[in-house]
Amino acid sequence: MENQKHILVIEDEEKIRVGLKDFLEFHGFAVDIAEDGLTASRIASQRRFDLILLDLMLPHISGSDLCAAWRRQGIITPIIMLTAKGQQQDKIDGLDLGADDYVVKPFSLEELLARIRAVLRRTDPTHSVGRQFTFGPFTVDMTSLTLSASSRKTTLTPRQAQMIQFFAANPNRIISRQELYQNVWNESMEGIETRTVDMHIVRLRELLKDAGAKTELIHTVRGAGYQFNG
Numbered sequence: 001m002e003n004q005k006h007i008l009v010i011e012d013e014e015k016i017r018v019g020l021k022d023f024l025e026f027h028g029f030a031v032d033i034a035e036d037g038l039t040a041s042r043i044a045s046q047r048r049f050d051l052i053l054l055d056l057m058l059p060h061i062s063g064s065d066l067c068a069a070w071r072r073q074g075i076i077t078p079i080i081m082l083t084a085k086g087q088q089q090d091k092i093d094g095l096d097l098g099a100d101d102y103v104v105k106p107f108s109l110e111e112l113l114a115r116i117r118a119v120l121r122r123t124d125p126t127h128s129v130g131r132q133f134t135f136g137p138f139t140v141d142m143t144s145l146t147l148s149a150s151s152r153k154t155t156l157t158p159r160q161a162q163m164i165q166f167f168a169a170n171p172n173r174i175i176s177r178q179e180l181y182q183n184v185w186n187e188s189m190e191g192i193e194t195r196t197v198d199m200h201i202v203r204l205r206e207l208l209k210d211a212g213a214k215t216e217l218i219h220t221v222r223g224a225g226y227q228f229n230g
Helices: 014-026 037-046 063-072 088-097 109-123 158-169 177-184 194-210
Strands: 006-010 030-034 051-055 079-084 101-105 132-135 138-141 146-149 152-155 218-221 225-228
Touching: 006 014, 006 037, 014 030, 014 109, 030 037, 037 063, 051 063, 051 109, 063 079, 063 088, 079 109, 088 194, 101 109, 109 158, 132 158, 138 158, 152 194, 158 177, 158 194, 158 225, 177 194, 177 225, 194 218
Parallel strands: 006 030, 006 051, 051 079, 079 101
Antiparallel strands: 132 138, 138 146, 146 152, 218 225
């Protein structure tokens, strides 16, 4: 099917794995499945996927280790992590490793579908507005998802690129977490932990520093949000 999106579902519980495959195929996606980390690693190396649904608790290789390995390899495929209720630190670690979103089990299939569609909209290069933009000595390419300065080049996740794009378009203005979440995640923050945004900010600061930023570009404004001085 033309323009059909291909999703890799990585889940060790057979009932959930098969159920997700059937549900997503019913909604028009092509779906591959993997029951453990080793199988997932092999399948992901053999073909390109538009999105990966990744359970954290997997045999052989954990979801966190898989996510970290893929990001180190420069694989920018969007990842939505599936986490068990109460695994807050795992969720934070997953976001810090480069996951684009997370859904807590037990979850609504309709909510999961909405999150998948939202991530796919954000990461579809045909919908990118402005392929490149600059701030200070940096250039961000929204197609290749890279942050460049001089001879340094850093790979970004789609969400990291979108966060930088939003900050760069709003320099020196205090931006609340709510506004940032609505514009980058395209959702309301109702019921969302503020830690989600904060952990993305922490990682973004590290990436900017690694790319050559001499000073802190994203400042926390206590009780108000963040300010970008690019």
